[in-house]
Amino acid sequence: MSAEAHNHDHGHDEHEHHHKDTFITKYIFSIDHKMIAKQYLLTGIVMGVIGVGMSMLFRMQIAWPEESFKLFSFFLGERMAPGGVMTNETYLSLVTIHGTIMVFFVLTAALSGTFSNLLIPLQIGARDMASGLLNMISYWLFFVSSVIMVCSLFVESGPASAGWTIYPPLSALPQAIGGSGTGMTLWLVSMAVFIAASLLGSLNYIVTVINLRTKGMSMTRLPLTIWAFFITAIIGVISFPVLLSAALMLIMDRSFGTSFFLSDIYIAGEVLHYQGGSPVLFEHLFWFLGHPEVYIVLLPALGITSEIIATNSRKPIFGYRAMIMSIIAIAFLSTIVWGHHMFISGMNPFLGSVFTFTTLLIAIPSAVKAFNYITTLWKGNLQLNPAMLFSIGLVSTFITGGLTGIILGDSTLDINVHDTYFVVAHFHLVMGISALYGMFAGIYHWYPKMFGRMLNKNLGYIHFWVTATCAYGVFFPMHFIGMAGLPRRYYTNTNFPLFDDLQNVNVIITTFALVGGAFQLVFLYNFFSSIFYGKRTVQNPWRSNTLEWTAPIEHMHGNWPGEIPHVYRWPYDYSKPGHDEDFVPQTVPMKPGEEQLHH
């Protein structure tokens, strides 16, 4: 290990003497992991604004159905919202693209892409990723896929509108819905490119963590962020290729007449030639990615939270090994629970029993994580920075959202709440809001590392408290309308007098959503203005133990001038008795006779 690291060192020093950065190599086709992280983050923020903006629009339609809004004509234009009234197809396409963008482009690519790239080399003490070139290609493929996805919004027949799960036959047949024409083709192409990007990135993370750790950085001295990114990358590599194959098969069905997923279809007055395929097969393939995907989104957020909670509690993270074990257990279980999305899909009910069993097991490692976070807070000296608030907020929504998983994971109860707003409330809290909080926490915490300046904390506090209030205001009441049997993805509920008494709840939800959405502007303002006008940071503003804070504030190729740091201890020696400061960086050698935890 040390020999390898040393060689790498050497090569890099030489490289640095000969190499001059032009604007293009520094800011555009950069192979430096820190710049690529920033590129991921900026692209993610742009996509996030589009995704969240869409949700504001369709929430307005749900609360005030079929009313005319100037906002609609402004953003959607005459074709999608004639006279300012959103059409039903537009509604479905907004729902679809909102889901796609938020799940894949923001919470998968931008979250992992930003923080894995930024932190893996810096926290394990490496000069850069194992392959800077692959890393660059990974980002640019992601960028291309984002562009294709955004372009799909402008095609004549409308963007994909079969839901983000794109179940065939709806997604396969342009006769079934307009969005399944060119819009769907672009969706599939975009996702295929996206998956390639994601795989290149993941492979790079795995190789880097395994091979490029600095001297003394054993696996049990890794910060939990790195553990989370590492395991996330592994489940990504296992499950994303399955979605790629499903997407390719769907492309074959759509364009080349195969029948993987289609059979016995009569639509628009004619019988189609498809015979022998099954949509249930697609559901299996989709959810074989789709469920691990939930944890691909969530685990990095939990990793970030672990690091931030420990640092800001000035306490070691409680149960370091249990945390690692639970990450591994969650990752393993996540690959064998996909069927809980399909209890009533028509698959054999016996499989339902099996998937109920494995699904509810996930609650155990999740409970361990939640309790460990709470215990970490206990008797701490909590520094309530914005990043810490978002981390605590994450634990809160992770518990609230996770608990309702007990209902949805139980096949018997799923019969009556499947595909209702109960599901929407559940997954938005447990993975959407939680992962978003993780991302915000990470941005507030590592902003100084990325830009050399601090975010304004007071704007951060306003951002957190309004967001937290609105998130509960939106999703807590939503459970109740779901349990009343209100199906999701309905353009309007006015055709069901049965649901008339739920309408005022929808108005409340939308009001909270609009306020919460508007206050994200505070964050955007803070983010962009602080790049130029933020207070300059000190080298280690949060007085943290991990290696990234030993690197100079000014970014440089190779991260550290001179030798890379050596590591002598685990990253969570906060408030350790026998030391003057309440933190002991990993680079500080053990004192004679000092007790060593987790060697």
Place this chain on the structure above:
Amino acid sequence: MTTLLVLIVVVLLAVALWQLTKIFDLTQVGKNVNNTQVANDNDNNINGYLMFAFLCFIYLTTIWCLVYYGHFPLIGDSASAHGPEIDNLMVISMVLIFVVQTITQALLHYFAFKYRGREGQTALYFSDSNRLEFIWSIIPAIVLAVLILYGLYAWTNIMFVDEKEHKDAIVIELYAQQFKWEARYSGADDVLGKANVRYIEGVNNLGVDLSDPNAQDDFTSSELHIPKGTRIIFKMRSQDVLHSAYMPHFRAQMNCVPGMVTNFSFIPTLTTAEMREKPAMVEKVANINDIRAKKSQALIAKGEPALEPYTFDYLLLCNKICGASHYNMQMKVVVDTPEEYAAWLKENAPKTIVQAVKNAAAEAKAAETPAQMKDTSSTKSKDTTVVAQAEVK
């Protein structure tokens, strides 16, 4: 004009916020200049109290939702024999969730408040306890084991219905297409005739194989009538995309998948009339009618027709996104007493599909005879039928 005003308000708000943060910044003058954006004791204090306030907010939201929305959830008054089992499990799970939620949120936010940072306070160096880890692995494990066992017991009872055991059951086909439902009854022989989309032609819009002896007495209805107290076995088909047959009051749901037949079965226990008289339902309907009356007033003021008053009916909804009009794909479900059902059968059973096809053919012949010409479209669909029959074999 309104847009302009709103814009001005937004801009002013932004300016106000900005000035507010300036004031905050000014209070920091003289302190460690480099660390002005790191939380100090004052921030910890304010945000610690806010954490406590947020805990109250969560509790108040919960209580508020329970008081005002507590009657929404479909718990109690289920209209099927297996319903109470699902409702019980739901109540047990909900109680458990509320208990755990109340305790853990309290701990989380209270600790965040209690241990907020103070200059000179030292955190406890406490990194591990195998005993604690053991406790909070084993307790969820036991609780979940109970839930899993109960859940699986109920699931097995609901889903594993042996059709041979239930000879007296009524077999009904639910047929889904964009964007409507149809029910096909098996008629006197209690056996549904074979069907495939390739047989769809004219009035035979469910694709029933007219040559199948079992199909001769099959008839369809756009309203689902079922008798109270008899097991109903639903066979579900879809002709185009995925749909989901969702009957919330019966705690029943199953996807309809093109290319295969899916099943769900239940015994209705409350007739439509009985359900309408349940106190909870009476209250719900009265409430809905209040809301509709208010809406009607607004509509009349605008010169539009008023809304009709609502009476409760069971519904079958589509609950899997199936296209543009997914939001309005519904069928009325009527639970009859056995006598009413028999009367309904008597009236509707003679209108068989075979008869309808014959009638349509006779009409077409009557219309066609003078022209002596064959309609091109019917030739085409006949061809498809032949090809399809060959393929099916």
